[in-house]
Amino acid sequence: SERTLILVKPDAVRRGLTGEVIRRIEAKGFAITRLEQRHISRDIAEQHYAEHADKPFYAGLVDFITSGPLVAMIVEGEGAVAGMRQLMGATNPLEAAPGSIRGDYATSIGENLVHGSDSIDNGEREIGLFFPDA
Numbered sequence: 790s791e792r793t794l795i796l797v798k799p800d801a802v803r804r805g806l807t808g809e810v811i812r813r814i815e816a817k818g819f820a821i822t823r824l825e826q827r828h829i830s831r832d833i834a835e836q837h838y839a840e841h842a843d844k845p846f847y848a849g850l851v852d853f854i855t856s857g858p859l860v861a862m863i864v865e866g867e868g869a870v871a872g873m874r875q876l877m878g879a880t881n882p883l884e885a886a887p888g889s890i891r892g893d894y895a896t897s898i899g900e901n902l903v904h905g906s907d908s909i910d911n912g913e914r915e916i917g918l919f920f921p922d923a
């Protein structure tokens with residue numbers, strides 16, 4: 790079935806929101822088929838966000854995503870990529886709908902709690918980076 794890589798980012802782990810994110814994924818009906826808390830290296834972070842390498846926020850993004858442990862998951866189900874983007878809400882939490890994870894719990898575009906792959910192809914690439922044996 791369709792797969793996407795979800796990250797509970799370091800701000801959400803620090804704030805004790807890991808369980809809330811997992812609860813929403815399960816309540817929606819998606820399957821969590823891999824899950825691991827880890828503190829990622831700068832190398833992995835730079836590969837994960839390679840598409841943003843020339844953006845002004847890239848250095849801060851890599852600093853943030855490596856600032857503490859995160860929880861990486863493979864989430865599976867019909868329409869998992871788009872469905873998880875809906876659950877997450879818009880990138881800028883101030884524009885994210887109430888009821889979405891970012892809309893309900895975040896205010897900062899830099900610290901927006903969750904990552905979800907933005908396409909099936911990127912999802913498979915990111916799963917290969919975080920869970921090479923999956």
Ligand code: GTP
Pocket residue numbers: 841846850879880898899900901903904905906907
């Ligand atoms: P991810 O799931 O983390 O990939 O977020 P996204 O797909 O909703 O957004 P995108 O891939 O475009 O950007 C990756 C991350 O970079 C976002 O989650 C933000 O934290 C950060 N980011 C994106 N745009 C900006 C910006 O204009 N300013 C700042 N400070 N950060 C940004």
Ligand code: MG
Pocket residue numbers: 905906907
């Ligand atoms: Mg993205």
